Structure formats: structure tokens, C-alpha cells
Amino acid sequence: MRVVLTGMGGALGTLVARALEADPEVEALFGLDVEPPRRHLERAEFHRVDPRDTDRATALIETFAPTVLVHLGVYEPYARTDPPRAMMRTASGTIAALEGAVRGGALESVVLRSGIEVYGRGPATPTRPDEGTAPDPTCPFGESLLHAERVARDGAARAGATAALVRLAPVVGPHFPTPLGRLLRLPAVPVPITGGRPFCVVHQDDAAAALVAAVSRRPDGPVNVVGRGAVTALEAVRIGGGVPLFTWGPGWRIAAATTEVAGAPLPDHVVELLTRGRLADGSRAHEVLGVVPTHSTVQVVGHLHEWADRWFGPGRQATA
Numbered sequence: 001m002r003v004v005l006t007g008m009g010g011a012l013g014t015l016v017a018r019a020l021e022a023d024p025e026v027e028a029l030f031g032l033d034v035e036p037p038r039r040h041l042e043r044a045e046f047h048r049v050d051p052r053d054t055d056r057a058t059a060l061i062e063t064f065a066p067t068v069l070v071h072l073g074v075y076e077p078y079a080r081t082d083p084p085r086a087m088m089r090t091a092s093g094t095i096a097a098l099e100g101a102v103r104g105g106a107l108e109s110v111v112l113r114s115g116i117e118v119y120g121r122g123p124a125t126p127t128r129p130d131e132g133t134a135p136d137p138t139c140p141f142g143e144s145l146l147h148a149e150r151v152a153r154d155g156a157a158r159a160g161a162t163a164a165l166v167r168l169a170p171v172v173g174p175h176f177p178t179p180l181g182r183l184l185r186l187p188a189v190p191v192p193i194t195g196g197r198p199f200c201v202v203h204q205d206d207a208a209a210a211l212v213a214a215v216s217r218r219p220d221g222p223v224n225v226v227g228r229g230a231v232t233a234l235e236a237v238r239i240g241g242g243v244p245l246f247t248w249g250p251g252w253r254i255a256a257a258t259t260e261v262a263g264a265p266l267p268d269h270v271v272e273l274l275t276r277g278r279l280a281d282g283s284r285a286h287e288v289l290g291v292v293p294t295h296s297t298v299q300v301v302g303h304l305h306e307w308a309d310r311w312f313g314p315g316r317q318a319t320a
């Protein structure tokens with residue numbers, strides 16, 4: 001396999017890159033991102049490219065002529081960048097990655113990092129949607145993910161390749177940059193006055209394992225990857241020993257302003273998770289990918305608080 005890995009510089013991309021380097025079936029590994037990988041890589045060739053530079057990204061990928069495209073260049077708002085740049089980088093980078101891979105002429109498989117946010121949390125949305133549920137996002141991040149899925153499907157179809165749409169639960173873990181993880185590590189966390197509805201997460205290692213499995217198994221279509229079990233917002237705060245700040249209605253705008261000052265911006269998709277919940281049926285993951293998450297949602301949330309204190313105040317950068 002000749003593998004292009006977009007988003008190689010992120011925490012998840014670095015985990016996937018290290019696993020692919022260890023795979024003897026991977027002949028060559030080529031990565032792109034806005035920043036370099038977080039760990040030393042032995043065999044990978046890395047290029048620092050902003051996904052918005054579509055001409056350069058497309059040309060580099062076309063020249064490499066991958067047989068497999070692993071597209072992790074999906075930017076969650078307030079994870080590594082602000083919402084406008086996250087959405088633009090995701091859209092531009094996805095188009096460039098698929099165009100370059102198709103033009104290379106050797107593409108056999110696409111693996112896309114998507115998320116269960118694509119299902120939305122509308123009135124008619126099942127509480128625990130499976131892969132047969134039609135996507136209907138109700139937040140900007142979900143819409144961005146769905147656009148990436150459509151581009152990936154279309155590009156794969158043009159090349160006669162498979163397209164694995166790996167729909168991850170919110171990825172959380174120590175030193176992993178996500179707005180949900182930063183929020184839950186605050187000493188006081190806004191939660192709905194009702195306590196919130198259940199949501200699930202997936203540990204960063206389990207997410208990486210699922211993506212690597214998709215590279216070797218080459219499934220075609222969506223597959224949900226979620227940690228077993230669920231928690232509510234109130235339960236998640238109590239697991240970490242934090243103080244719940246009960247919030248409702250317009251109070252969420254005040255909460256967002258407050259948490260941003262504390263180093264944990266609160267984007268729409270996280271408010272939606274806290275207030276409406278976010279679950280998905282992950283029972284097909286073992287059948288499709290041959291792996292299942294080893295960490296439960298409760299374990300992942302608990303693990304957030306085991307490595308550092310939780311205060312992110314003015315003048316101090318969150319290191320997640």
C-alpha cells in the first residue's frame with residue numbers, strides 16, 4: 001500500500017501514522033497537515049501544507065499516487081483552530097485530498113474520519129442511530145462532516161474505490177485537544193438544569209485502532225465507533241469531582257463566554273451534546289472492522305482527570 005494520511009500532525013493523525021509505519025504492508029507513507037506530527041516518525045514523508053492551499057495539496061497527493069487515502073483532515077471547531085478556519089480547512093482539504101488521490105490514478109480505498117454528529121439531534125432522530133439512519137445534522141460541525149462524507153463518496157466512486165466512513169463518537173483522551181475534554185476538566189462546568197441526556201465518547205487509542213483497521217479491511221460505507229455505555233453531563237462532571245453550574249436558555253451564552261475565558265471555548269456541537277445527548281449504535285464495528293473499543297465512556301471520562309490539574313485560566317494555555 002502507498003498511503004496518504006492527511007491530518008498527520010494532529011494527535012489522532014500521529015497515532016495512526018505510527019501504526020501504519022509498523023505495518024509491513026505499507027510500502028510508503030506520505031502525510032500533510034498545518035503542523036508537524038507530535039512524535040518522531042521513522043518512514044513517513046511529511047509536508048507542511050495548509051488545507052486551504054488546495055493547488056499545492058492536490059499536486060503533492062497526485063504526484064505521490066496513493067493506493068489508499070486516509071483523510072483525517074477534519075478539523076473540529078475549537079480543537080486546533082477556531083470555527084471559521086476549522087470549517088474552511090475541512091471543506092477545502094477534503095476536496096483537495098480526494099481530487100489529488102483520484103488524479104493519481106492508483107486509488108483503491110478511502111478511509112474518512114467522520115463523526116456521529118452527522119446524525120443530528122432533531123425531534124425525529126432516533127436516540128441511538130445506526131448506520132442505516134439517514135444523516136440529518138443539526139450543528140455546524142455535523143454539517144461539515146456530512147459534506148466531507150459526500151466528497152469522499154463521490155471521489156471514491158470516480159476512482160472505483162471503496163469509501164469507509166468511520167463515524168467516531170466524540171474523541172476524548174489525555175493530552176487530546178478537544179473542546180469537550182477541555183470543558184470537562186474545568187473546576188466548574190455548565191450543565192443543563194435537567195442534568196442533560198446521555199452521551200458516549202471514544203478514547204483516542206480506540207479511535208486510532210478503528211481507523212487503522214479500516215485501512216486493512218477496506219469496508220465500503222459508514223461504520224459507527226463508540227465507547228460502550230454512556231453518561232450525562234451531570235454524571236461526567238461528578239466523575240471528575242467538578243462543580244456543576246446548572247444552566248438553561250440564554251444562560252448558555254453566558255456560560256460560553258465564561259468557559260472561553262477559562263481556556264475552554266464552548267462550540268455549538270458541544271452544547272448540543274450536553275443538552276440533547278449524543279449516542280449511536282456501534283454494534284457493527286466488530287463485524288466490519290474486527291475491532292471494538294476497549295475503553296468504556298465512564299473510563300474515558302475518568303481518565304481525563306488522572307494526568308493534570310483542571311484549571312485553565314487567563315495567561316495559561318490548555319495543553320490538551
